[in-house]
Amino acid sequence: xxxxxxxxxxxxxxxxxxxxxxxxxxxxxxxxxxxxxxxxxxxxxxxxxxxxxxxxxx
Amino acid sequence: xxxxxxxxxxxxxxxxxxxxxxxxxxxxxxxxxxxxxxxxxxxxxxxxxxxxxxxxxxxxxxxxxxxxxxxxxxxxxxxxxxxxxxxxxxxxxxxxxxxxxxxxxxxxxxxxxxxxxxxxxxxxxxxxxxxxxxxxxxxxxxxxxxxxxxxxxxxxxxxxxxxxxxxxxxxxxxxxxxxxxxxxxxxxxxxxxxxxxxxxxxxxxxxxxxxxxxxxxxxxxxxxxxxxxxxxxxxxxxxxxxxxxxxxxxxxxxxxxxxxxxxxxxxxxxxxxxxxxxxxxxxxxxxxxxxxxxxxxxxxxxxxxxxxxxxxxxxxxxxxxx
Numbered sequence: 001x002x003x004x005x006x007x008x009x010x011x012x013x014x015x016x017x018x019x020x021x022x023x024x025x026x027x028x029x030x031x032x033x034x035x036x037x038x039x040x041x042x043x044x045x046x047x048x049x050x051x052x053x054x055x056x057x058x
Numbered sequence: 059x060x061x062x063x064x065x066x067x068x069x070x071x072x073x074x075x076x077x078x079x080x081x082x083x084x085x086x087x088x089x090x091x092x093x094x095x096x097x098x099x100x101x102x103x104x105x106x107x108x109x110x111x112x113x114x115x116x117x118x119x120x121x122x123x124x125x126x127x128x129x130x131x132x133x134x135x136x137x138x139x140x141x142x143x144x145x146x147x148x149x150x151x152x153x154x155x156x157x158x159x160x161x162x163x164x165x166x167x168x169x170x171x172x173x174x175x176x177x178x179x180x181x182x183x184x185x186x187x188x189x190x191x192x193x194x195x196x197x198x199x200x201x202x203x204x205x206x207x208x209x210x211x212x213x214x215x216x217x218x219x220x221x222x223x224x225x226x227x228x229x230x231x232x233x234x235x236x237x238x239x240x241x242x243x244x245x246x247x248x249x250x251x252x253x254x255x256x257x258x259x260x261x262x263x264x265x266x267x268x269x270x271x272x273x274x275x276x277x278x279x280x281x282x283x284x285x286x287x288x289x290x291x292x293x294x295x296x297x298x299x300x301x302x303x304x305x306x307x308x309x310x311x312x313x314x315x316x317x318x319x320x321x322x323x324x325x326x327x328x329x330x331x332x333x334x335x336x337x338x339x340x341x342x343x344x345x346x347x348x349x350x351x352x353x354x355x356x357x358x359x360x361x362x363x364x365x366x367x368x369x370x371x372x373x374x375x376x377x378x379x380x
Contacts, residue, residue: 020081030086041123045186048119053186 084167088157092140092168093133100353101132101228104251107357108232108244110364111310116187116236124187124235128228131179131195135224137172138203141165143211149273152266172203183235191235198227212274215281218263222255223248229357243310247357250302254353256294257330260287261346265339288334291345295330299323302356311360312368318359322352 148159157163184192206221233244263277270277306316333341
């Protein structure tokens with residue numbers, strides 16, 4: 001028996017519909033934008049506060 | 059065992075006999091809805107006023123950063139509320155189309171979204187601004203999501219009275235972000251929102267009483283009846299009017315704020331009295347609408363006065379506390 005014959009057929013798994021793909025893409029873009037804004041904000045804060053940005057009295 | 063059969067065994071969780079998680083149908087708008095944008099806008103506005111009236115001021119970039127952290131924290135609390143309250147929301151017309159009860163967002167997604175955002179908001183407010191403001195924000199999220207949503211809302215008709223504290227904290231958080239402390243003026247702003255909440259929410263619950271009853275939420279009109287609710291609305295409005303004027307009476311705000319607070323307070327009392335005397339849904343709706351306008355105009359007056367440098371005009375008794 002060949003190797004191929006031993007192998008059980010593999011299910012295709014989750015197949016997304018076009019609508020699900022579209023929504024996943026929109027979510028991914030939104031996450032990317034949010035992270036970009038977040039990074040820009042933290043960078044701007046470090047510019048304002050200087051190198052001691054995390055040094056503060058508790 | 060051949061290589062192929064071994065790999066097929068390892069891959070068994072991917073076979074058809076295992077139930078797959080349904081792919082998410084959530085759109086970006088659904089996640090934004092989880093943040094309760096209308097509540098968030100009120101939180102941001104009152105927090106901004108808290109920052110503006112504080113004696114110390116942050117750099118504009120830090121102000122923006124702090125406001126975003128506060129907004130995200132408020133949104134996280136909203137997401138956690140929608141996760142927990144999905145069963146109630148599904149039974150009420152006003153909330154049945156929310157992302158979780160409508161099935162567009164799974165409960166686990168809403169829970170994870172809320173926890174992650176809350177963690178980010180509190181951590182970065184603490185790291186970049188100060189830990190008092192971060193602590194207050196964390197407490198506010200906890201108070202809204204756990205004390206109000208999980209406990210008070212389903213347990214007592216005083217749910218929105220005590221739970222109203224969660225909505226009253228943002229100006230105090232804004233003040234704490236700007237100053238690193240808690241001042242009397244920020245406590246006055248807290249009290250204003252706190253005493254504003256019962257007439258505001260009970261007016262809404264008066265014309266949604268059947269929905270709350272169907273959902274099993276012990277709102278005051280459901281438990282004590284509409285007449286008692288209208289009486290309590292009047293009592294809280296009578297308390298709210300002088301409390302709203304306290305920043306002016308104690309010398310923290312100018313005459314423009316004072317006149318706004320007195321006129322707004324009298325209007326709230328008049329509409330509550332009208333609702334008390336003629337119990338119809340339109341009177342409740344009118345009070346609900348005016349209550350939103352009252353709080354907005356009151357806080358806007360503080361903001362305008364501060365921007366125009368008029369806060370020191372027209373002090374009736376001088377500043378009581380320095």
